[in-house]
Amino acid sequence: MEWSIIIMIGAVVALFVLAIILRRTKGKRGEKKVAALLVRLPEKEYRVINDLLIQSGGHSTQIDHVVISVYGIFVIETKYYQGWIYGGENSEYWTQNIYGNKYLFRNPLWQNQGHVKTVARLVGDLSNVPIYNIVAFSHQATIKVDRSLPVMYWRNIVPYIKCHEEVHLTEVQADEIYNTLLSVNVNDKVARKQHLASVKHNQERRNTAVANGKCPRCGGNLVMRDGRYGRFYGCSNYPKCKYILK
Numbered sequence: 001m002e003w004s005i006i007i008m009i010g011a012v013v014a015l016f017v018l019a020i021i022l023r024r025t026k027g028k029r030g031e032k033k034v035a036a037l038l039v040r041l042p043e044k045e046y047r048v049i050n051d052l053l054i055q056s057g058g059h060s061t062q063i064d065h066v067v068i069s070v071y072g073i074f075v076i077e078t079k080y081y082q083g084w085i086y087g088g089e090n091s092e093y094w095t096q097n098i099y100g101n102k103y104l105f106r107n108p109l110w111q112n113q114g115h116v117k118t119v120a121r122l123v124g125d126l127s128n129v130p131i132y133n134i135v136a137f138s139h140q141a142t143i144k145v146d147r148s149l150p151v152m153y154w155r156n157i158v159p160y161i162k163c164h165e166e167v168h169l170t171e172v173q174a175d176e177i178y179n180t181l182l183s184v185n186v187n188d189k190v191a192r193k194q195h196l197a198s199v200k201h202n203q204e205r206r207n208t209a210v211a212n213g214k215c216p217r218c219g220g221n222l223v224m225r226d227g228r229y230g231r232f233y234g235c236s237n238y239p240k241c242k243y244i245l246k
């Protein structure tokens, strides 16, 4: 009798530990799956860089996937989320709804726009080359986002990229961009670990602030206000801080 209880408790603990490990590795696995899909792009026309880490000016940027071609540059942010995904182009936070539980996460289009800017800076002279911002969710998610936005399922990334047929670069220019991005990629394992730690820290800080009714930008209080378009939460330090929880 007692033994069976001990075995049961042991099994529950083991499952719990397993769940945590699975959660941790999920993001990485998602990136690997999308990388496997991008291999389907014709090798001669498209150059792919996965998991690009760029360090500049004291901070680092991690980009899940970059596809370089004469048709333009595609910067892809991969999300491995479940549930229904809601969000607008101009909302600071999007919502993940799983079985009635809502979780906020930072607008992934904004997040990836930062990556697009980093790539644009590195491309430099060829500033007229189009750089596309793509956010891709696994099929485990149900995307409830405006269809005009470049937010899609993983399986639609390759068809979406192939839709862009207008030539903007020469092969030589595309090769140059590819080599430039490869040359700035940080391969050092220690630097990569430090980057992950700092990203996690920033996200946690931001989420904790909002959950505690604090402004993630300046630490002021989030207060409810009546605006022209209804009620909203804004920072108590307005107009100094213009943070609004969307």
Ligand SMILES: [Zn+2]
Residues within 6 Å of the ligand: 215, 216, 217, 218, 219, 220, 235, 236, 237, 241, 242, 243
């Ligand atoms: Zn504030």
